[in-house]
Amino acid sequence: MLAAVGVAVLGAIAVGSLRAPLVAKFAKARERSDVYSLPKPDQVVVASLGYRAAVADYLFAHVLVWHGLHFAEKRRLDFAAEYLDTIVTLDPTFRDPYYFGHTLIATQPTKPRREDYVRARRLLERGMDARPFDTELWLSGGQFIAYVAAPWLENPKEQAEWRLAGAKRMARACELFGSNDNIPFQCISAARIFAQAGERDARIDFLERAYAWSEDEEFRDMVEKYLESAKQERELEHRKIRGDEIRAAWHADLGFASATKELVIGPGFDPARCAGGSDGVDCATTWAAWRERTETQMR
Numbered sequence: 001m002l003a004a005v006g007v008a009v010l011g012a013i014a015v016g017s018l019r020a021p022l023v024a025k026f027a028k029a030r031e032r033s034d035v036y037s038l039p040k041p042d043q044v045v046v047a048s049l050g051y052r053a054a055v056a057d058y059l060f061a062h063v064l065v066w067h068g069l070h071f072a073e074k075r076r077l078d079f080a081a082e083y084l085d086t087i088v089t090l091d092p093t094f095r096d097p098y099y100f101g102h103t104l105i106a107t108q109p110t111k112p113r114r115e116d117y118v119r120a121r122r123l124l125e126r127g128m129d130a131r132p133f134d135t136e137l138w139l140s141g142g143q144f145i146a147y148v149a150a151p152w153l154e155n156p157k158e159q160a161e162w163r164l165a166g167a168k169r170m171a172r173a174c175e176l177f178g179s180n181d182n183i184p185f186q187c188i189s190a191a192r193i194f195a196q197a198g199e200r201d202a203r204i205d206f207l208e209r210a211y212a213w214s215e216d217e218e219f220r221d222m223v224e225k226y227l228e229s230a231k232q233e234r235e236l237e238h239r240k241i242r243g244d245e246i247r248a249a250w251h252a253d254l255g256f257a258s259a260t261k262e263l264v265i266g267p268g269f270d271p272a273r274c275a276g277g278s279d280g281v282d283c284a285t286t287w288a289a290w291r292e293r294t295e296t297q298m299r
Contacts, residue, residue, distance in 0.1 A: 098127025142169030167193035
């Protein structure tokens with residue numbers, strides 16, 4: 001009996017003395033990277049033996065679980081985009097990989113890379129092509145491209161392109177809003193991005209369409225105000241352009257004359273060359289005719 005107790009005590013002492021260093025070693029022995037073991041997407045399709053949707057469901061559940069485990073371990077899921085690409089190749093109309101895919105790819109415990117946003121956008125656009133009437137997918141995808149991904153890009157031109165591309169996707173979602181009453185109000189955000197990008201005509205065209213298809217009076221009133229403001233801004237811009245063009249022509253002709261005298265005298269022209277009644281800009285005898293011919297020539 002005493003021998004058994006002695007052995008137990010010695011065993012406890014041995015475990016206690018060895019446990020601390022073993023725990024330290026175990027804590028250091030962590031996985032640092034992942035291994036992607038699936039073949040190419042087309043080969044996975046063949047290997048599914050016709051059970052494409054079932055295999056896609058299984059893989060997507062696998063990605064969700066692994067993403068959560070990696071987040072808990074504070075390390076990135078390296079092959080999220082590859083898994084999702086295989087999943088949507090198996091089942092191109094499977095909604096969830098598109099709807100949540102950009103989060104699985106770009107939202108990681110470590111700082112996202114430009115490549116992550118590029119692949120997330122590629123997946124979203126693939127989903128929009130596969131599901132052209134999925135309003136919420138188009139809206140969330142447009143918001144991700146314009147608001148989440150664009151600020152992380154370093155190139156200002158690339159940022160502007162992504163914001164505009166996202167706004168176009170959001171605008172499409174507004175046209176597909178269906179029974180979701182909250183989506184039309186996101187249209188105003190898309191209109192603002194069009195304005196910031198200098199796409200005034202696209203902004204007005206979009207607002208006119210939004211006003212035409214909406215039956216919500218509150219939304220129509222809001223769109224009407226924005227539309228009126230946008231048209232006023234466009235008209236002011238056109239007036240400024242017209243004024244600058246006339247001012248440039250005036251300085252090239254009679255720069256020493258005052259604006260009032262120049263408006264009375266009219267644009268300069270060659271009487272001999274214009275004697276045949278030419279309708280060219282250089283033969284306009286009044287600024288109104290000069291402006292009209294200039295706009296016709298620009299068209």
